[in-house]
Amino acid sequence: MKRKMECFSSKSTEERIREAAKRVFLEKGFDGATSRDIAEAAGINIALTNYYFRSKEKLFINIFEEMCELFFKGMIDIMNKSITLREKIAEIIAHDFRLMKENPSLSLFIMTEIHRNPDRMVNVLGGMKQIHHSMFEQQIQEAVKRGDIRPISAIHLMPMMVANVQFVFIGKAMHMKMWHMSEADFDAFVDKHQELVVEMITSFLFEFEKA
Amino acid sequence: MKRKMECFSSKSTEERIREAAKRVFLEKGFDGATSRDIAEAAGINIALTNYYFRSKEKLFINIFEEMCELFFKGMIDIMNKSITLREKIAEIIAHDFRLMKENPSLSLFIMTEIHRNPDRMVNVLGGMKQIHHSMFEQQIQEAVKRGDIRPISAIHLMPMMVANVQFVFIGKAMHMKMWHMSEADFDAFVDKHQELVVEMITSFLFEFEKA
DNA sequence: GTTTTTTTTAAACAAACGTTTAAAACATAC
DNA sequence: GTATGTTTTAAACGTTTGTTTAAAAAAAAC
Numbered sequence: 001m002k003r004k005m006e007c008f009s010s011k012s013t014e015e016r017i018r019e020a021a022k023r024v025f026l027e028k029g030f031d032g033a034t035s036r037d038i039a040e041a042a043g044i045n046i047a048l049t050n051y052y053f054r055s056k057e058k059l060f061i062n063i064f065e066e067m068c069e070l071f072f073k074g075m076i077d078i079m080n081k082s083i084t085l086r087e088k089i090a091e092i093i094a095h096d097f098r099l100m101k102e103n104p105s106l107s108l109f110i111m112t113e114i115h116r117n118p119d120r121m122v123n124v125l126g127g128m129k130q131i132h133h134s135m136f137e138q139q140i141q142e143a144v145k146r147g148d149i150r151p152i153s154a155i156h157l158m159p160m161m162v163a164n165v166q167f168v169f170i171g172k173a174m175h176m177k178m179w180h181m182s183e184a185d186f187d188a189f190v191d192k193h194q195e196l197v198v199e200m201i202t203s204f205l206f207e208f209e210k211a
Numbered sequence: 212m213k214r215k216m217e218c219f220s221s222k223s224t225e226e227r228i229r230e231a232a233k234r235v236f237l238e239k240g241f242d243g244a245t246s247r248d249i250a251e252a253a254g255i256n257i258a259l260t261n262y263y264f265r266s267k268e269k270l271f272i273n274i275f276e277e278m279c280e281l282f283f284k285g286m287i288d289i290m291n292k293s294i295t296l297r298e299k300i301a302e303i304i305a306h307d308f309r310l311m312k313e314n315p316s317l318s319l320f321i322m323t324e325i326h327r328n329p330d331r332m333v334n335v336l337g338g339m340k341q342i343h344h345s346m347f348e349q350q351i352q353e354a355v356k357r358g359d360i361r362p363i364s365a366i367h368l369m370p371m372m373v374a375n376v377q378f379v380f381i382g383k384a385m386h387m388k389m390w391h392m393s394e395a396d397f398d399a400f401v402d403k404h405q406e407l408v409v410e411m412i413t414s415f416l417f418e419f420e421k422a
Numbered sequence: 423g424t425t426t427t428t429t430t431t432a433a434a435c436a437a438a439c440g441t442t443t444a445a446a447a448c449a450t451a452c
Numbered sequence: 453g454t455a456t457g458t459t460t461t462a463a464a465c466g467t468t469t470g471t472t473t474a475a476a477a478a479a480a481a482c
Contacts, residue, residue, distance in 0.1 A: 013429080031242035032327065035470060045431055050471060057470095105326070112323050115316070115384045116243060125388060155390055155400065156407055163378030168370055170381060173326045177336060179366055189366065196367055203419075204411040224459080246440060256461055261441060268440095429478065435471075442465065449458070 014052045016042045021049075021063050026105045029112055030060050061120065064113060068124040071110050074099060075162075079136040085143045086206065088136075089161065093201065096165040097194050101187075107166040150208040157205075164197040225263050227253045232260075232274050237316045240323055241271050272331065275324060279335040282321050285310060286373075290347040296354045297417065299347075300372065304412065307376040308405050312398075318377040361419040368416075375408040 020042030024033045035056050039046040053059035078091045100107060114121050137154040144151050168175070168190060176186055231253030235244045246267050250257040264270035289302045311318060325332050348365040355362050379386070379401060387397055 028327065029240070029242065029323070031240065034468080036468090046470090047432085047472080048430070051429080055470075108322060108326055111319060111381050111385065112240070114382075114388070115319055116239065118384045118388055121385065121388050152407065156404055159379055159382070159386065159404070160375065160407070160411065163374045164371065167374030167378045167381075170322050170378075171325075171370070173329045174322065174332065175370065177325070177329055177332050193367055193370070196363065196371070200371065200411065200415040204414060208414075245438080247438085257440090258442080258462085259460070262459075266440075424482080426481070427479080429476105431476070432474100434473075437469080437471100439468065440466100443463085445461085445463105447458100447460065449456100451456070452454085 013044065013048065017044065017049055017052055017059070018063065021059055022066075025060060025063050026067070026103075026109050029109065030116070064120060065124055067106060067110060068121070070099070070103065071106060072124075079133070085139055085149065086202070088139075089157075089201065089205065090198065092161055093165060093194075093198055096162055097190070100165055100169040101190065104169045104172055106169075108170045111170065147210055149205045152205070160204075161201060164201065165194075168193055224255065224259065228255065228260055228263055228270070229274065232270050233277075236271060236274050237278070237314075237320050240320065241327070275331060276335055278317060278321060279332070281310070281314070282317060283335075296350055296360065297413070299350075300368075300412065300416065301409065303372055304376060304405075304409055307373055308401070311376055311380040312401065315380045315383055317380075319381045322381065358421055360416045363416070372412060375412065376405075379404055 017038065021033075021038045024038045024041050027033075028037070035049050036046055038059075039049055042049075049056070049059060053062060074095050075092060078088060078095055081088065081091075083091070133154060140149070140152065140154055140157065143149045172186065175181065175189075176183075179185075179189075181189065228249065232244075232249045235249050235252050238244075239248065246260050247257055249270075250260055253260075260267070260270060264273060285306050286303060289299060289306055292299065292302075294302070351360070351363065351365055351368065354360045383397065386392065386400075387394075390396075390400075392400065
């Protein structure tokens with residue numbers, strides 16, 4: 001008999017490697033992380049990373065795609081909900097802040113790794129059909145036609161929303177150094193900033209001089 | 212006689228290494244760039260990088276600090292100008308867009324390297340005194356007191372301005388893949404986006420319901 | 423309890439890394 | 453010219469890299 005059942009230690013070891021790899025890759029990136037870093041973080045022998053995941057590259061892709069799903073999935077789900085545009089925008093911003101608070105280095109990780117190797121994203125893009133985008137776009141254009149919101153397209157609205165959320169975390173290390181913040185200071189700053197961002201985006205969209 | 216004059220080939224070689232290192236480091240980051248990458252990009256022998264710059268680390272710091280100056284200097288200069296807040300904000304956004312158009316990977320580079328090693332920024336921070344920030348902050352609070360702008364502090368206004376500019380370039384590779392953009396498409400997108408960002412920030416600041 | 427399969431280990435592998443060396447090539451001084 | 457100092461080179465240095473191996477340990481099957 002070949003494939004045995006997923007017994008305790010096996011399942012646990014593979015997951016321990018994944019969790020360690022997640023931490024190390026998010027912190028140091030693909031180039032900065034070594035197999036030995038990950039093995040040490042997981043508390044296992046170096047050879048086990050390749051025993052379970054063939055290569056550093058394959059282990060990275062495994063983690064990278066999970067991080068892409070974490071990064072995109074929640075937002076896409078909200079975009080596909082049957083709620084008003086106003087609710088949708090509020091939910092998207094709130095969701096992104098929550099996601100970034102829980103995973104402060106996620107955005108910088110995604111941006112860096114896609115920049116270094118854009119083709120890695122192709123597989124991920126296949127999984128999340130862009131049809132969803134055009135449905136969101138359709139809802140926006142209907143609202144524009146009704147005069148509910150300022151004329152704008154999804155391709156501009158989306159980066160506007162996420163930029164104001166994610167940039168704060170992408171530049172977290174810089175901000176903290178510049179303004180001499182502690183972690184607690186930064187958390188308080190983020191909470192206050194969230195209020196301002198929500199106000200800015202919604203007032204920009206919904207309170208405008210109609211032509 | 213020890214130190215000779217900065218003759219032709221010497222000056223040119225050192226500068227060729229710097230220019231090559233700039234390109235390679237900006238594209239691949241410190242961890243992803245190798246000494247041989249840089250030597251090849253400069254068209255020189257590997258040993259020359261260490262002959263002129265002692266080590267990869269020292270060469271990187273040399274480039275990193277130049278990039279930090281490019282990143283911060285122009286913005287700080289505008290913040291210290293004796294112009295109205297409205298002019299200042301317009302100039303800051305315009306300057307940042309111009310800077311990013313000319314150096315599309317600058318922001319991601321700065322963010323990544325500060326994240327990986329925040330202490331590298333300490334030397335840079337010394338050079339650009341934070342006193343400037345508090346002068347900008349003072350101008351803002353005076354405008355707030357006069358009721359010219361919405362109540363806000365520099366610590367929130369600054370990331371709001373740069374986030375909407377820089378995030379577009381930080382996520383350039385992602386955006387282009389997501390929306391199937393060519394370089395020309397991206398340039399057109401940026402120009403349109405700039406108009407919207409200026410409108411959003413200024414209307415948020417200057418057109419508000421007074422309490 | 424013995425055999426067979428799966429998991430883990432220590433040790434080694436070749437390749438790539440940053441760096442150094444020692445000599446060649448070049449330029450300047452005398 | 454020769455001598456002296458500077459720049460460039462090819463080759464090698466010792467480490468660290470990702471990966472593999474072969475044997476030990478553990479678990480499962482019989």
